[in-house]
Amino acid sequence: MASKLCNPCGVSDKDVEAVNICIECNENLCLECSNHHRSLKATKSHQLLDVSLEKPTSILIRDHCEIHPSQEYQYFCSEHAGLCCRECLAEAHWTCEKVMTIDAAAKNVKQSEAFLKCEEEIHHIHESYLEILQRKRENENEVKVKVTDIKEKVKTMKSDLIGKVTRLETATLSCIASTAHEIFEKLDIEKDSICAGAKEAQDYLSEIDFMKKHGTDKQIFLLCNTFSHYTQRSNEQIPNLSARMNYFSISFDEFPALLSSTESFGTISIEDSPAICSFDAYKDCQAPVTATAQYRIDSFQFRNKFDIKGNEINGIAVTDDKKVICYQHNYIEANKALLYSFDGKYLGNIKLKGDPQDIAILPASDLAIVTLQNKKKYALQKINTKTMKTEHLIQVTYPVYGIDAKNNDIIVGSGDEVKYIDDEGLVVRSVDGKGTSPTFVKFGSNEDIYYITDSSLYCMNKEEVIKLIYICDQFLRHSFTLDKYGIIYFFLENSKGLYQLDLKDEFPDMLTVIPAKVEISKPCFMCFDNSSSKLFLSDVTYGVAIYNCCSTIH
Template sequence: MENSQCEPCKARDNNNKPTHWCVICEEALCLQCAEHHRVQKMSRRHELLDINIKPTYINISDQRCSKHDNLSFEYFCVDHESLCCKECQVESHRSCQKIMSVDIASKGIKSSQSFIDAVELIEQVLMTTPTIIKDRHTLIESIESEANFVKDEVRKVKEEAITHIEYLAKLLLEDLKLKKDKIVTNAKGQIDELEDIKRTTKEKKDTFDIVEKHGSEKQTFLAVHVHKTVLDELEERISAITEKTTYSSIKLNPNLLKKCITSIGTIEIKELPTATEFVKRKKRQSQIPIAQRQHLPSFIQKNAIIGTGDVGGLVVSDKDELFISSTLSIFQKKILVYDNNEKLKHEMNLTFPPGQIAIFPCQNKGIITSSRIYLNIFQFVDFQTYKVINEISIEGCQGGGIAASNENICIGTKGAMKVLDHNGRYIRFIKMNNDKRTPRYIVLDKSGNIYHSDSEVVCCTRIDGENLFTYKPPDNKMLYGVAVDSRGYVYVVVQNQSVCRLNPDGTFRDLVVVNEDSKRPFKDICFNKDCTKLYISYEEGVLVYTRQ
């Protein structure tokens, strides 16, 4: 947008010098128009910048569909992670299940993984390019210096070889020049390309800085997705340069056999990888909010459910009810149901010792495993009538964890997870990295990612089998129950003694709960529906921790 005139004044044929720039309207304003802009109902919340700090290169609102006469992007397809105009929706996304307006999709974009990835990539490219450019300049100086040294050596050898050596020296110098020029030309070409990458990245940085600090969420959302292709291209270009970058040197390899001399040496190039690295960012799902880096919640014990007997597993339903599998004795094997105030609502008697429980979302049904490792029994339960409606046996699943989504059931087995439908029919097999370990605790997030622990590691795996991260605690401590909060942080019971919190990328964050009573070793863990309560089971009950 041109900044030489106030836009409203220009429309009235007045020529006033602008003093401010509106980020939302993207137009320059004089002092008087800026004052009006601040008090008008439609624009009083708009961010006004001093015209002098507006970046030269910025493109926020010029983000329209190039396929359909620059129609504005009004929709976002979650299935394809793409912006759509009205025509795009009709032509290419008619059968897509998840279409939403840009206004809704852009909510929380500044804390989304897609925006964080874009900003981090820009910063990474801007940090890497100066280093590589400096390295290339150093290479040129070094090559020039080494080439001059080789010339001196060539002249010394030439004096000993008289006429025949003169001829060979000429060939050698020509070879030297060709190889040196090739290296220098290549290095200069890389420098030119890096300067272009740096310039383009700086332009994108200006745009993202503005939308992050002053733009609307819609503008931020549009910026992320419109510039996604350019950022991906920058990433590929800088990665390709880094992978191909070598540090060359030139030395003379002399041949002093005068009697049968046919050459006085060869020009050799020794190429070594440089110390500069560029690691590509991890591929993450777009529009998945990540937790803020500060102000993470803490938890303090406020209540306890005692007298449950041996707790095999626990889970919270859509109604925010806590389901506990309990074995009080060989005659008392139950499912206990508590409300959000930890008051017992219902008891269901079972014929075998229950293990872990999975509840089908938006249904009053679930599945229960056996706590005995020699039993392969799985019971399907109607939690409205509290009756067993089906029973199946699955080989190789003794002691494995269980979790359920809207469509599938995930069951841990040795070295893998079996995926079944809600009737217990086999669908697929997800292989684990360690074929000797069994996922004993399993939980799913809203995106369908599978979090599971096998006593040694906790992993996050996509439903297609791709491993997103693996965390192994120091000192080979044992791992037990695992849970995920609404912001993507992972909580895992460590060595029966504490609950640690992992970042969404699987790196250690902090300890959330420390067990002060060695007689009550922690085992399983889950959150209530809004993640304000943390339930931790031990052998004789469940501790209730409340978010602070």
């Protein structure tokens, strides 16, 4: 690969190899120019990256005003949720009270809900294109199967038509081939359009990933506002694209008087009908970027349900690579952890060496830890969700029930204590439950720890202070979870609905967020995915229901 040359040196007709790139100035810099760049007041805050670092194929940030192309965006108006340059400020926003510099508005934007939602929406658009493309591929395979079936019919008829079979078979197969070729040509045209859209979405995702790791807050802030044009266009294009799609098929009609003067075994025709490719616009990222946006899940939309093989489900978890793990008690065979895709495809199982109590996915890894009990002995079993193999079994001397992991911390409920452990089961520190009996424990949004007894919900904060949050005599100590916004969800004994408590309220009220429905008849366990965009409910009668979480700004 040819080396890249320093841009500032190139102005002086010097060919000096570049070692860094400034993504704000979009210039390659040699070592000497890099040192100058870091020392100048105007550019010392710029981030310099290694010149060999792979960048997205295009930079999609618009930093110049569309109305005044010669002016850079310098301000953000919260009242109009839009970027503006100096001339825009003077012409249209001089009376607005909530105008701030982009640097101020972009502070900490990389960790903001708005940026995360933008990324999720682009993922949603990309997945929508891939889903339509998959249906086209399925249509292609169905046509191939039908072609094969028709060919078999033709071969069967051939044995009854010895005299004319060679000529008729040749004519008919030629018609089939040309008709199938016509279908595939039409499918290829539609697939090219879909692939182009999917590639564009993938380019956006690549840039998002790059900017998350290496971009400045200002660039990311500009990028988020750039995306609104793209997502609006895509949300209009995909339904139109779906509406224009056709579903192709192929049929064969036999001629009754085949041995007469007919020239083929039958007619070959194309059955062309509109393809049903529904598109649901992403609902979580409709608002533009604001500096102080707070999100909350307001509703849940049923996505799909699938059945689980074997005995009743005793727990559920979701991996970062979109796998559902369910574990079961099995009184005949060994206990198992079963893996499924979000669409219910069975991926395999992992045998567990004891009676499973709870499971936690270790962040940013392919590992999960299951707490086990076996004849009053306790253990931790590490499993690799990617290779679907057991890592190793860790015997421990303390009771283990519930387990959860967040950032670099792993906690287990030990009955009388909450124990912080490492991934080899060694106790880092223990926190006395002070008679509240913490067993099944969960991290909250701010690393506080929550657990339920038979009738009470408790919170243990980082200072090890335990606070009673709520009392209900129908609590189930294992049937609760929290979303990333700090809202707690739980089932109640003898109830099929899902309930919610907003822990930010001083006096929280219990709200029913999913009433009793046919999707899940005996709810028991639940969890969110890592982004809290999907909720998973398990049914003790062997089913898992998945809901899309609809978030809005509060």
